[in-house]
Amino acid sequence: MNYLKQVVLLLACFFLSLNLIAQSHPSLMLTKVKLEEVRKGCQSYPLLKSSFQKIIADADLAISLPITVPIPKDGGGGYTHEQHKRNYNAMLNCATVYQISKDIKYANYVKNMLLDYANQYQKWPVHPKSKNQKDGGRIFWQSLNDFVWQVYTIQAYDLVFDALTTKDRTTIEQNLFMPILNFFTVDRQEVLDKIHNHGTWNLAAVGMTGYVLNKPEYVEMALKGSKKDGKTGYLAQINQLFSPDGYYMEGPYYQRYALLPFVMFAKAINNYEPELKIFEFRNKLLAKAIQTALQLTYTNKAFFPINDAIKDKTYESIELVYGLNIAYTDIKAEADLLDIAQQQERVIVSDAGLAVAKAIAEGKSEPFKYKSLWIKDGGNGDEGGLGILRSGANTNQQCLILKAASQGMGHGHFDRLNFLFYDNNQEIFYDYGAARFLNIDTKNGGGYLAENDSWAKQTVAHNTLVVDQTSNFKANVTAADAQHPDLMNFSAHPDLQVVSAKEENAYADVKLLRTVALVKVTESNKPLLIDVFQASSANEHQYDLPFWYKGQMVNTSFKVDAQRNNLQALGTQFGYQHLWLNAQNQLDENGGFVSVLNNKRFYTTHFVSDNPLQVKLVSIGANDPEMNLVDGKAFMLTQPKAKNQTFVNITETHGNIDPINETVSAASGNLTDLKLISSDENKTVISFKIKDKKYQYQINYNQKDNYVVLSQ
Amino acid sequence: MNYLKQVVLLLACFFLSLNLIAQSHPSLMLTKVKLEEVRKGCQSYPLLKSSFQKIIADADLAISLPITVPIPKDGGGGYTHEQHKRNYNAMLNCATVYQISKDIKYANYVKNMLLDYANQYQKWPVHPKSKNQKDGGRIFWQSLNDFVWQVYTIQAYDLVFDALTTKDRTTIEQNLFMPILNFFTVDRQEVLDKIHNHGTWNLAAVGMTGYVLNKPEYVEMALKGSKKDGKTGYLAQINQLFSPDGYYMEGPYYQRYALLPFVMFAKAINNYEPELKIFEFRNKLLAKAIQTALQLTYTNKAFFPINDAIKDKTYESIELVYGLNIAYTDIKAEADLLDIAQQQERVIVSDAGLAVAKAIAEGKSEPFKYKSLWIKDGGNGDEGGLGILRSGANTNQQCLILKAASQGMGHGHFDRLNFLFYDNNQEIFYDYGAARFLNIDTKNGGGYLAENDSWAKQTVAHNTLVVDQTSNFKANVTAADAQHPDLMNFSAHPDLQVVSAKEENAYADVKLLRTVALVKVTESNKPLLIDVFQASSANEHQYDLPFWYKGQMVNTSFKVDAQRNNLQALGTQFGYQHLWLNAQNQLDENGGFVSVLNNKRFYTTHFVSDNPLQVKLVSIGANDPEMNLVDGKAFMLTQPKAKNQTFVNITETHGNIDPINETVSAASGNLTDLKLISSDENKTVISFKIKDKKYQYQINYNQKDNYVVLSQ
Incomplete structure (x- = not known):
């Protein structure tokens, strides 16, 4: 041998x-x-x-x-x-x-x-x-x-x-x-x-x-x-x-x-x-890497900005032009790649670029096939991954990403089970990306800013649960790199797309389990985003679940009474030091909602929990002496003291405004009576009404085949 | 008779x-x-x-x-x-x-x-x-x-x-x-x-x-x-x-x-x-009104949002479709109107719409002729007006508006001698517009918000001088309606466009005179925006000149040390109660600069004055309990105590970043050594260097023909 x-x-x-x-x-x-x-x-x-x-x-x-x-x-x-x-x-x-x-x-x-x-x-x-x-x-x-x-x-x-x-x-x-x-x-x-x-x-x-x-x-x-x-x-x-x-x-x-x-x-x-057959290596790995890179974008062309990422980076960048040209020419001539090449508006003047331009000229292009996918992470594919759920045409796509991947070394963020939500070609619930002005010499020579560590990497900068105002793994990279989340369930069924994952090591004594779904109901043009986040612990903790939103908050179930003066930072570390606490409300057991207007469309997030919630309205900017941070706003659901806690929230997409014609439609949501009926290690059951029709939504954590069930 | x-x-x-x-x-x-x-x-x-x-x-x-x-x-x-x-x-x-x-x-x-x-x-x-x-x-x-x-x-x-x-x-x-x-x-x-x-x-x-x-x-x-x-x-x-x-x-x-x-x-x-010849009435007034409405837009299609204005209103709105169709068909068939009709992407299904669609189909369309104009206000044309300076092709136009119009009754803002600056299809120095969410029932029934009076109308919400932290006319509409600014000079000479106006009644004992110009120099691709704002008084006052900017501040001549916690409102009335004071610097007699990155291009504003300035960095949001206000940021030049004060500032447009290709060019400005040599009621003389070439810029307030002179 x-x-x-x-x-x-x-x-x-x-x-x-x-x-x-x-x-x-x-x-x-x-x-x-x-x-x-x-x-x-x-x-x-x-x-x-x-x-x-x-x-x-x-x-x-x-x-x-x-x-x-x-x-x-x-x-x-x-x-x-x-x-x-x-x-x-x-x-x-x-x-x-x-x-x-x-x-x-x-x-x-x-x-x-x-x-x-x-x-x-x-x-x-x-x-x-x-x-x-x-x-x-x-x-x-x-x-x-x-x-x-x-x-x-x-x-x-x-x-x-x-x-x-x-x-x-x-x-x-x-x-x-x-x-x-x-x-x-x-x-x-x-x-x-x-x-x-x-x-x-x-x-x-x-x-x-x-x-x-x-x-x-x-x-x-x-x-x-x-x-x-x-x-x-x-x-x-x-x-x-x-x-x-x-x-x-x-x-x-x-x-x-x-x-x-x-x-x-x-x-x-x-x-x-050529005899090395490099493109065949590891089961056509390079082809997969190129395809996966494209699937890691939204219809606005931009890459999902998880971990350290410059947010305006798109698949138009030269790397993907090379990648696409070579994938099409040297690996497999898939017609939907030509759609992306047309969006890129260029090819490499090369053998590969020739083949792509020729195929486009011959009318072979087809719309790019965005997919709902579970993308495995880890050399052996056993270190969590990314769940991507999509719905709708490329011109009006809804997209939800659950980040259950491994840490990703030094450029990784402490955002286990973070989610991103897109619709209408816009970010709805977004990721801050990196705190960096690429190549702007006056901003730390164009490198990562101090706020990348103090803010952008911290858990609270993401749409995921923070325990005791402390980041996952206490923001320790080595500890984080040693652990990864695990997939519980994934389904790309067009009427009920689900991704569910757990993370049991980010906090010493708290287990996290999140199940997000895009759920079609006849009463709504767009799927409902149903998000169930379970935190389980034998001990009492504070749980914070922020939603970083784009757009303008236009309605709330509670009366907002924002801090008029003497604005205070929410905390002292793990990113909380960068948050201004604008307003705070104690809700009762019925929960509440927040409506946001974003690019002329309304998004209403209804929420309820097993213990009455507080809602905090926060914005970015405290303890930022050089004003390096970019503005941003979140509503944060807080449970100050509980052992087990299940956050249930449903975001419905509804209505629109037309500023040219000065019309508005369906400015109020159609969903009411959101209730958490029960939640334990075996199942979570919720119910809600939409246009007065009652639905029950159940997650069976131990059933692989009927993991999520929607019934009337 | x-x-x-x-x-x-x-x-x-x-x-x-x-x-x-x-x-x-x-x-x-x-x-x-x-x-x-x-x-x-x-x-x-x-x-x-x-x-x-x-x-x-x-x-x-x-x-x-x-x-x-x-x-x-x-x-x-x-x-x-x-x-x-x-x-x-x-x-x-x-x-x-x-x-x-x-x-x-x-x-x-x-x-x-x-x-x-x-x-x-x-x-x-x-x-x-x-x-x-x-x-x-x-x-x-x-x-x-x-x-x-x-x-x-x-x-x-x-x-x-x-x-x-x-x-x-x-x-x-x-x-x-x-x-x-x-x-x-x-x-x-x-x-x-x-x-x-x-x-x-x-x-x-x-x-x-x-x-x-x-x-x-x-x-x-x-x-x-x-x-x-x-x-x-x-x-x-x-x-x-x-x-x-x-x-x-x-x-x-x-x-x-x-x-x-x-x-x-x-x-x-x-x-x-038809015998009434209504379109001929008052020297073809209706035709002028339609043309003027179009000239009151920028290349982003939006109307200049002065006074109470919803900012996303464009010439695509139905009123201008009717107006344009009728103007073209019933008044005068000007070929450049067809360009706008194409941008509107519709015609009225009507006699007039037929003529417009036919002319476009026949290829008669020409690019719309945006003009540099002084537009007179007042029934007799003697109540001030709007100065509009433009430079560059429709695809890359720089535009400066000086607002020296009458108050405009209840929808008017207290912003005498305010300016707006556009470039690269973007707002650079912007106007907040109205505080209103049109047709959003949950926001005061879609009507004007309380903050429209307390913030949007106030002087400090605009890019113009505030005396003693008090709005023009103490924000009294009746007093303001009785007075108007006056034009001093207007020139649309392509190399040196100028508009200069004075306002002598907005404050009891302070006379205001502002001269803005777009000045071409061979060392810069884009004109320089040169702004000279004179305040004259026999008594001592505080003078504040804010610049409301879009984009991200990326460089300053002074060290920014922003308030880390306990953020305070800047004042208690006239809009100052809505400003957070983020940072404050005392400059010396050499002035300073601020660089902003906006839509991938850099804008550096250099400033100097006859007395050393303070620079305040402020943001919108204080005393806004319902969170009705939209985020915004300004740098504000302040002179705490002076009788006469001349603010000189030059904004240069330079460089760009290309996030797709990760390149940056000319991130630093080319202008240096800005100096105010003298300023009195007869003239203001300043000098500056650009790429080491020295220029002198002189305003002769009493000379109609050589009002502004640029020399080397």
Whole structure:
């Protein structure tokens, strides 16, 4: 066995060398064999044509300016940082235009810039703004950006390779790329071997450079880690960073980001070594990861902003353009991917982009198939996951996400069993995302703000239960990483979609179990969102359940009497220090409701519990001396002292206003008489009326097949 | 002379009777003579076709439901209110579809509903929710809505007239329309004779009904007032409510609203009595009013929300659809109006709508010509006005409005010399508008909230100077109505657009003079907004100049150290009681700056003054027990004690962020060294550098021709 393994390895190395010797340029995204067809496509297929025209415009702008390769100095968002980013984009754009147009001036621009870098690179020490010696870059403040720079730059080099003299190639390879490979694999070896997105970018840069420079030993390091033992490296990363469903443990924002080096390097591997069948690896894992990334978006195009996430990031970002083009062309030509490509409004000027633009031009596009899904988390798929429930057409979709995934390391938030709710192309109950102004130098250099830890990661910043004003796992990442929620039930039945999950470790002596459902009833155009949150403990606790809403509160069952002056913070830690307590009401056992107007539609949340609730109205902004936080408002259901507590709430979507025609319809909800009949470890039973028709809704925690039952 | 007048009057009456006798149906928006052409156009011109299809859909929905004419009970937004609104729309839609399709079922629906109203109307007393006996309606809580109801309903009646038996006509006219005419002209005579938009709706209803029912005495009352002496009535209203530039003193929101009865009635007059040449009246005043209404919008389609205004009201509203269709067809066929019609995405299914849809189908549309304008206010055009400066293409327009208009009666705000600033299709420095949730029954019945008086109307809620924390005219409407600002200078020169105005009566002993300009310099893509605000007094005062901004503050020249807890209201009255004081800084004589990120673009406001300034960061929300106010933030420049004070500020538009591609450019401004060199009653001189080039900017208050000079 051990002997056999060695043989296979040897054999693999043999093929590797063989292929590399026979290589031609370009051979990455754009290949020599497809060049003529892509050239023609840039004239004839509208999406490829407009994408190419955009690249020409960018390339022409670049070559109209002097080549500027400044000595690295500034952090994220600062001048030298942005200039070096502009440079790699300019090189790739010019190199692409050179191959399509055959105009040598574009190749010369790339050549001259590469020579400029080659002339300087070895003089640059680790970046002066680097935070530590372990992961500082030389061009950028963090080595991550250096890896990205190289992933793009090596493509540009591959594209202009044929236009360079042997002397220039030697200069560029010896003075720039080889020192870079050395920096990445020796100085940043620890990063290379890390099972983490920084590691992916490093190895993709190393592997792609290895292919283009015909240095198989670097390709091997990229695939199998610096020790070439397969314990780290590309294949190990695919195995460990993604769940069997293609979910990336850090969440959608980083899934998108991590995806690009995986996909680009896969394409390179597939071009150079098709016999490795990399796209088939781990049961077509890369295809799943791309599909899952798209399923982790709402119809507003944005990724679900769970964990550390910049909220305006959408599937229009370049990572998903590459991902989609390659998924369609190299993995499986699914017609609904073309819909997304049309929304992206661009393709990569490449072999893959050609195929996508051609298919769209041929009218093959179909509406994207958003799905209701349980997406498993964890390398083995056994560490919780994300439940996604959807209802309605793509133009008017309701979507509910239950976050029951693992912690996701340092970028994870302490929001076990958090939910997000969307409708009408808007956030209804939302996630704050990260406290960060990406690339805004004046805001902590564009990095994460202190409030990301003190606020955005804390449990109370989410739509989930907080016990004793303390975050899950007391906001300890190591403790949180060791535990995960578990799925109780999932059903995508169109009339009654359910996801239910439990978390028994976030608090020492409290078990959490949440069951959310989109429930169709004939009396309402839109499904009801029914949410039952059980907290069970042998001891007494305070339970807070906030609902972070967008829009304007326009009605409440209780009289709001907000604090007029001397506004106070609600607490001192775990995010509570950032909340202003605007108002507070004690309700009776009948519960109450809150109505919100959001994008011309009404949302009324009715709530009841087994113990009378308090409702607190809170807003973001206390203890924020630099005013880093973004405004936000929540209503928070509070039970100051109970052992077991079941929060029941139903959100109905109703009516609308038309400010143009000055009309309003169904401003009041149709749901009444919400009652919690019973709740224990076996079942929860509630009842409610809608337009005077009575319904009973029952959750059977121990019955897999009749987990949730709606009856009249 | 008196004799002659009587003759003319008699003659007019003669013609009037003559025409009315010879009348045919329909004769209002849709006329018998054009019917066949409109029918064909509904098949062939896309915009008319889609507009008609929408009406068919609405009509079909209406006739699929039982006719419901409830006894009036609810206030604005409530069930019976909305049902009666739905009814008049349903009748007009069905009546229109009847005439186009000739399908009698639509006429029968209208007939049956009219008979239902005729059977009930006389039993209805003044509406139980009416606020007083003077202006309560019978169908609605205020008679205004009854007038509107009748303006639409009489059109429906006119359209189905030929389909009704003589008996049904008699029933409807005797039991519904004649009692309505009696109610409007006798019980609501005071409203009819009021020079006010309620009066306009009343007389349009009376006049249009008079034409259709062939009751010339009612037409005459509509034209000349209940006493038929011309002191009130339609012509008097045109003379008094509009300035010679077609500006309606209450502001754009009410201009839009008031316009509809003027335009509809004008069309009726023109059809029945073309010899009156109503569209020529007062130098084509109605055409100017329609054009001015369009010029009072920004490229986001919304009206400038000065005075009491619902902010999401746009030129898509039905009033402007009617106005535009009639302006194009009956007054002057200006090609750029077609652009707006395309944005409105509908035409009225009518003679006028036919012409517009036809012209668009023939490709005659041109981009709408937004202008830089001084729009005079006051019946004689001598009561101040609005200055509008614009720069750039319609897709990327910068727009600055200086409000130097008269008070505008009860809906006016105390915001003399307020400015609004727009760019990139967004509000940059904005106006709060009205504190009102239109038609949201749970928010004070959809009417103006208490906070409209306590906050929205107050000076500090605007981007203008507040003296001694007291509003203009101590917020007394009568005092404010008696005074108006005056124009000092206006120039629409594309490189240096200026509007300058003074207000000398808003405060007992302080004179205010503000000069705003959009100034092009070669170093900046976008013009600089240069704002010089002089306050002059013999006595010492506190001066506060707030800037209400949208977006996120991302940089300041001073260290922000916001209040961490125990947030306090800034004052006790004149709107200050609603402001939270978040932070406060004392600056030195060099002034400072604030940078805001808004819709991915940066705006940096640099400021300096002759005395060192304080900067206060404030937000809306204090003393708002029902949480009626909408969130908002401002930076406020404060001078606690000075006699004369000149606030100089320059706002530069720069850079951008691209969250999809994660790039940022020019996050820092290019302007430095802003200095106030001198300022007195003759001139203000300032200097600044931009990209190290020095400029001097001088205002010569006494020189008409060189009022503002920019030099290097």
